Amino acid sequence: MLTIEIWSDVVCPWCYLGKRRWESALARFPHADDIRTEWRAFELRPHQPTVPGDTLEETMRRDGHTKSELDGIFRWIGELGEQQGIVLQPQHYRPVNSFDAHRLVKLAASHGLADTMTERILRAYHEELRNIADHGVLRALAKDAGVPADEVAALLAEDAHADEVRADEAVAARIGVTSVPSFVVDGREAVHGVLETDALSAMLEQVWARHTAAAGS
Incomplete structure (x- = not known):
């Protein structure tokens, strides 16, 4: 078994x-x-509040981007999403804190539902423009993913799985993950960025050949 984080x-x-x-x-x-x-947690904006505020466009405008520049970037991102069958509309995003969403994925992982939970949160934030920091929203998304409601309620009332999220972030810092997505093979080498499917396929072939050669030696 080869692990890709x-x-x-x-x-x-x-x-x-x-x-x-x-x-x-x-x-x-x-x-x-x-x-x-294995899905690992990373917070792009760890100090972001849980209540939606400015749009992503407004935030990036303050960072020096022009409206025409952002229009082009956002249109390009939307087109890339269409190619993958998903809706990406960054011009409408209102960034929020993602820490509790990551904790929820950790809980889901204990039931073998990490991928399902991740997928549901991604769709909620990017396609449905929901506040994935809101506990009511997270409870609803967890129900959709099949995570036990009583465990979700306990999670959101306390700090369960926070240490796992922090551990992921500590490992990321140690191995040099500074941008996402980042793919880490067997805990050693990292490939950063949104690679094309062909490039990911080539990576898989290479690491599999190396993995099987090592296993047979």
Whole structure:
């Protein structure tokens, strides 16, 4: 079994794109059943409040981007999403804190539902424009994903799984993950950015060949 860890943030459109391309690469990989994907937490905006405020466009305008520049970037991101069958509309995003969403994914992972939970949160934030920091929203999304409601309520009332999220972030800092998505193979080498599906397929072939050669030596 070969483990691929993917550091990502649910409020990152590139991570949603990266997830779709990763799934496409796995679908064409002949040894996909021997690949274990583990989702790791990363907060792009760890100090972001839980209540939606300015839009992403307004935030980026303050950082020096022009409206015409952002229009082009956002249109391009939307087109890339269409190619993967997802809706990306960054011009409408109102960034919020993603820490509790990451904790919820950790809880879901204990039930074998990490991928399902991640997918549901991504769709809620990017396509439905919901506040994924709101506990009522998270409870509803967890129900959709099949995570036990009583465990979700306990999670949101306390700080369960916070240490796991912080541990992911500590590992990211130690191994040099500074942007997402980042793909880490067997805890050693990292590939950063939104790679094309063909590039991800090539990576899989290379690491699989190295992995099987090491196992046979």
